[in-house]
Amino acid sequence: VTIEPRVLRQFAETVGPSHVLTDADVVAGYAADFTGRFVGATPAVVRPADTEQVASVVAVCRSAGLPIVPQGGNTGLVGGGVPLAGEVLLSLRRIDEISDVDEVSGQLTAGAGASLATVQQRAAAAGWRYGVDMASRDSATIGGTVATNAGGLRVLRHGDTRAQVLGIEAVLGTGSTVSHLGGLIKDNTGYHLPSLLCGSEGTLGIVTAVRLRLVAPAVDPVVALVGLGSVAEAVTTAGHLRRQVHGCEAIELFVAEGLELVCRVAELPLPTARMHPAYLLVEVSGGEGASTALAAALDAAPGVGETAVATDAARAAQLWRYREAHTEAINSLGPPHKLDVTLPASALAEFMGVVGAAVHAVAPGSRTWLFGHAADGNVHVNVTGVPPDRDDVDDVVFELVSGYGGSISAEHGIGTAKRAWLHLNRSAAELDAFRGIKKALDPDAILNPNVLLSV
Amino acid sequence: VTIEPRVLRQFAETVGPSHVLTDADVVAGYAADFTGRFVGATPAVVRPADTEQVASVVAVCRSAGLPIVPQGGNTGLVGGGVPLAGEVLLSLRRIDEISDVDEVSGQLTAGAGASLATVQQRAAAAGWRYGVDMASRDSATIGGTVATNAGGLRVLRHGDTRAQVLGIEAVLGTGSTVSHLGGLIKDNTGYHLPSLLCGSEGTLGIVTAVRLRLVAPAVDPVVALVGLGSVAEAVTTAGHLRRQVHGCEAIELFVAEGLELVCRVAELPLPTARMHPAYLLVEVSGGEGASTALAAALDAAPGVGETAVATDAARAAQLWRYREAHTEAINSLGPPHKLDVTLPASALAEFMGVVGAAVHAVAPGSRTWLFGHAADGNVHVNVTGVPPDRDDVDDVVFELVSGYGGSISAEHGIGTAKRAWLHLNRSAAELDAFRGIKKALDPDAILNPNVLLSV
Numbered sequence: 001v002t003i004e005p006r007v008l009r010q011f012a013e014t015v016g017p018s019h020v021l022t023d024a025d026v027v028a029g030y031a032a033d034f035t036g037r038f039v040g041a042t043p044a045v046v047r048p049a050d051t052e053q054v055a056s057v058v059a060v061c062r063s064a065g066l067p068i069v070p071q072g073g074n075t076g077l078v079g080g081g082v083p084l085a086g087e088v089l090l091s092l093r094r095i096d097e098i099s100d101v102d103e104v105s106g107q108l109t110a111g112a113g114a115s116l117a118t119v120q121q122r123a124a125a126a127g128w129r130y131g132v133d134m135a136s137r138d139s140a141t142i143g144g145t146v147a148t149n150a151g152g153l154r155v156l157r158h159g160d161t162r163a164q165v166l167g168i169e170a171v172l173g174t175g176s177t178v179s180h181l182g183g184l185i186k187d188n189t190g191y192h193l194p195s196l197l198c199g200s201e202g203t204l205g206i207v208t209a210v211r212l213r214l215v216a217p218a219v220d221p222v223v224a225l226v227g228l229g230s231v232a233e234a235v236t237t238a239g240h241l242r243r244q245v246h247g248c249e250a251i252e253l254f255v256a257e258g259l260e261l262v263c264r265v266a267e268l269p270l271p272t273a274r275m276h277p278a279y280l281l282v283e284v285s286g287g288e289g290a291s292t293a294l295a296a297a298l299d300a301a302p303g304v305g306e307t308a309v310a311t312d313a314a315r316a317a318q319l320w321r322y323r324e325a326h327t328e329a330i331n332s333l334g335p336p337h338k339l340d341v342t343l344p345a346s347a348l349a350e351f352m353g354v355v356g357a358a359v360h361a362v363a364p365g366s367r368t369w370l371f372g373h374a375a376d377g378n379v380h381v382n383v384t385g386v387p388p389d390r391d392d393v394d395d396v397v398f399e400l401v402s403g404y405g406g407s408i409s410a411e412h413g414i415g416t417a418k419r420a421w422l423h424l425n426r427s428a429a430e431l432d433a434f435r436g437i438k439k440a441l442d443p444d445a446i447l448n449p450n451v452l453l454s455v
Numbered sequence: 456v457t458i459e460p461r462v463l464r465q466f467a468e469t470v471g472p473s474h475v476l477t478d479a480d481v482v483a484g485y486a487a488d489f490t491g492r493f494v495g496a497t498p499a500v501v502r503p504a505d506t507e508q509v510a511s512v513v514a515v516c517r518s519a520g521l522p523i524v525p526q527g528g529n530t531g532l533v534g535g536g537v538p539l540a541g542e543v544l545l546s547l548r549r550i551d552e553i554s555d556v557d558e559v560s561g562q563l564t565a566g567a568g569a570s571l572a573t574v575q576q577r578a579a580a581a582g583w584r585y586g587v588d589m590a591s592r593d594s595a596t597i598g599g600t601v602a603t604n605a606g607g608l609r610v611l612r613h614g615d616t617r618a619q620v621l622g623i624e625a626v627l628g629t630g631s632t633v634s635h636l637g638g639l640i641k642d643n644t645g646y647h648l649p650s651l652l653c654g655s656e657g658t659l660g661i662v663t664a665v666r667l668r669l670v671a672p673a674v675d676p677v678v679a680l681v682g683l684g685s686v687a688e689a690v691t692t693a694g695h696l697r698r699q700v701h702g703c704e705a706i707e708l709f710v711a712e713g714l715e716l717v718c719r720v721a722e723l724p725l726p727t728a729r730m731h732p733a734y735l736l737v738e739v740s741g742g743e744g745a746s747t748a749l750a751a752a753l754d755a756a757p758g759v760g761e762t763a764v765a766t767d768a769a770r771a772a773q774l775w776r777y778r779e780a781h782t783e784a785i786n787s788l789g790p791p792h793k794l795d796v797t798l799p800a801s802a803l804a805e806f807m808g809v810v811g812a813a814v815h816a817v818a819p820g821s822r823t824w825l826f827g828h829a830a831d832g833n834v835h836v837n838v839t840g841v842p843p844d845r846d847d848v849d850d851v852v853f854e855l856v857s858g859y860g861g862s863i864s865a866e867h868g869i870g871t872a873k874r875a876w877l878h879l880n881r882s883a884a885e886l887d888a889f890r891g892i893k894k895a896l897d898p899d900a901i902l903n904p905n906v907l908l909s910v
Contacts, residue, residue: 104694105800105832127698151641162647163618174891176884184797185831186606186865188654189880190907191889192617195650199643216698239559243582243671246702246741286701289744293674342639345560376640377560410641425644429631434645436629436895441888452645 072144078415101126112143131158149199151411173442220287227276233303527599533870556581567598586613604654606866622666628897675742682731688758
């Protein structure tokens with residue numbers, strides 16, 4: 001991978017020499033993802049300090065015909081932020097300013113490079129809350145969560161990242177900068193660029209700042225761990241709870257096999273008197289009233305075996321641990337092949353019943369672990385006992401998912417990893433529309449040209 | 456306005472002769488809006504029965520070079536659904552099928568021609584609720600509410616129409632049909648066409664069906680009418696309530712002048728012992744717990760004078776009447792010039808304080824009435840004593856609004872009525888991006904060519 005010295009000089013003039021990185025050791029950390037699955041190379045890492053500098057770097061790259069990969073916290077799992085084809089790496093991490101919280105409207109403006117955790121902390125300090133949360137909160141940047149439309153633990157309650165973004169500032173592939181950060185909740189004055197850029201995985205524009213809505217803080221959360229007779233009953237119960245209980249913050253799903261592993265690896269006692277085939281972890285905001293409503297709804301729900309309830313924070317954290325320890329417990333068996341899919345509610349139980357055997361048929365030494373977000377139909381499929389890049393495992397799982405009308409990417413995006421399977425979820429007409437939009441906003445295909453769409 | 460007989464025959468072959476209307480009397484009802492402000496003409500009203508027929512009609516129009524105006528319930532207020540330049544009028548009202556409610560996921564699929572009220576009723580019958588509501592519910596179609604990203608009374612709680620649309624089926628200006636109605640909540644597999652088409656005012660594609668999320672029904676709503684010392688205090692109190700009280704369904708705003716008119720015209724007693732400068736109408740879902748939280752929050756809020764609280768439905772309806780009767784009370788003074796704008800929370804009180812005088816300066820016989828949705832910053836500006844098409848009133852109000860960082864269209868859209876002022880809210884770079892997207896999805900500009908953008 002080479003780059004003309006003239007171009008490097010232009011980068012240095014724009015962002016300052018100390019923010020153009022070319023040293024192999026330094027660059028390596030930007031050129032590979034944190035799991036080590038995606039390893040690329042780049043002629044230069046460029047670290048602009050503001051939107052204007054981003055626009056200048058894009059202009060330089062456009063003139064030089066150099067493609068760009070934008071990168072935030074580099075926590076993505078599908079190779080969408082790694083320069084796999086020798087692209088220029090544009091790191092947004094320096095653009096990390098966060099505005100004061102507007103306490104009346106409940107909003108803030110965050111630079112793309114601000115971490116999710118910092119935004120959460122700023123919101124909380126002003127008596128509000130940011131509606132998105134996920135395990136990578138300390139490293140993931142706001143820009144990255146917007147580019148990938150991050151989901152996480154609170155989608156049920158507050159929606160995905162797209163639902164939080166009231167306004168956006170971005171440098172488009174055309175070289176133009178669009179900025180609309182006024183934070184107006186009702187603003188029907190044209191096409192909704194925030195929603196379009198959100199989830200576009202850096203292929204249309206480089207997000208430099210966003211205006212985010214905040215939500216009311218949770219009030220006295222109540223957590224219940226519910227043992228059920230089957231995944232089918234868990235899915236039905238999840239729907240029942242969504243309808244009957246206001247303030248459901250999360251409805252998470254796991255099964256006996258995973259719980260057994262978690263208890264063994266994390267050395268935890270069984271949370272219920274006996275083991276049940278399926279479990280829901282339910283969090284409800286609203287204190288005593290919510291607790292009463294939850295108890296009544298669970299009484300009326302089908303298949304509920306046992307319920308462990310926590311009304312104080314310490315016990316609540318203990319119950320959450322059974323869900324959250326799944327990742328580390330599975331990792332203890334060796335690096336898993338991780339997939340992230342969504343099923344329609346009507347097909348979730350059947351899918352979870354058959355996917356393990358289907359994977360086993362192509363990967364005889366494998367075991368498949370399943371857990372996820374019950375109310376969203378989002379299942380994390382973790383396959384152990386196979387190398388992480390086994391495409392035939394992807395084939396089997398994605399074909400099965402699309403056969404059930406599901407999505408091959410719930411929240412991680414397509415990146416480079418899933419491009420070959422996008423046709424399973426998207427018709428030729430949809431892909432044509434996507435390509436038309438790409439062409440309109442990035443006519444020379446210089447932004448993440450190897451991500452999402454096969455050009 | 457003429458059309459070749461050959462083209463009329465092609466329409467008739469596609470949708471059946473009885474669904475191609477050319478009789479002047481019949482057509483007139485489609486060619487003008489219900490307020491009578493926008494009166495157009497069309498060579499033919501075509502009423503397709505399904506998406507395939509829509510695609511065929513679009514293909515015929517593309518070949519013949521005939522522009523199309525799509526129309527739903529024709530309740531729009533900005534001339535976006537009226538054939539003002541002799542376009543073919545494509546009525547979506549026959550495509551009104553509504554699927555069964557998926558009771559577990561809380562979703563349904565609605566044809567574009569289904570009325571908002573019918574969708575609400577179907578959702579309610581299945582124990583769910585549709586999150587969007589507004590006064591035109593019986594006439595407005597789902598397709599129209601999607602095309603205009605309708606707001607209404609519950610945006611505070613459930614978001615705008617865009618937030619409800621999980622999937623979309625549409626015939627694009629390219630002639631292609633895209634359909635993605637699986638209703639997956641997490642589905643990061645490409646650009647989000649539902650959000651892009653939502654609010655595009657029929658300029659990119661003709662929406663034929665949508666997959667909608669439903670929300671939990673309201674539980675024992677509590678309604679409070681709160682008298683406050685000023686609009687500024689009302690705005691601060693609204694923010695305070697949003698943060699402190701879970702389950703706020705609506706926070707509506709009106710002022711003493713409007714209330715005085717309402718009480719006189721609708722023959723209602725004053726709702727509080729004395730008249731206050733500003734009022735908030737607050738609805739909270741959640742029964743007794745919510746009622747307690749609301750009372751506590753109001754105690755801690757600044758400037759609260761008196762509060763009237765309703766915990767039963769009959770009294771709640773009485774309190775709502777003070778807000779809802781504003782429209783009829785103002786109409787009793789003659790047809791008002793209606794504007795619909797959003798202000799940032801920080802500028803709302805100042806704007807409401809000065810706009811009447813600013814309008815009066817250009818229209819000396821006028822009076823300006825203000826009410827709206829406090830939590831969204833959305834103000835309905837009604838000017839009486841002037842003809843409804845006084846552009847200089849628009850000039851004054853829109854310049855003032857944009858000077859405060861507000862939006863010239865909160866929820867009605869741009870249509871043809873506000874096109875001349877769109878530049879006040881949108882930069883050249885944004886308008887270029889819009890035109891690029893328009894060109895990508897409607898390359899021959901046959902869909903609503905006179906709406907939203909000046910091509």
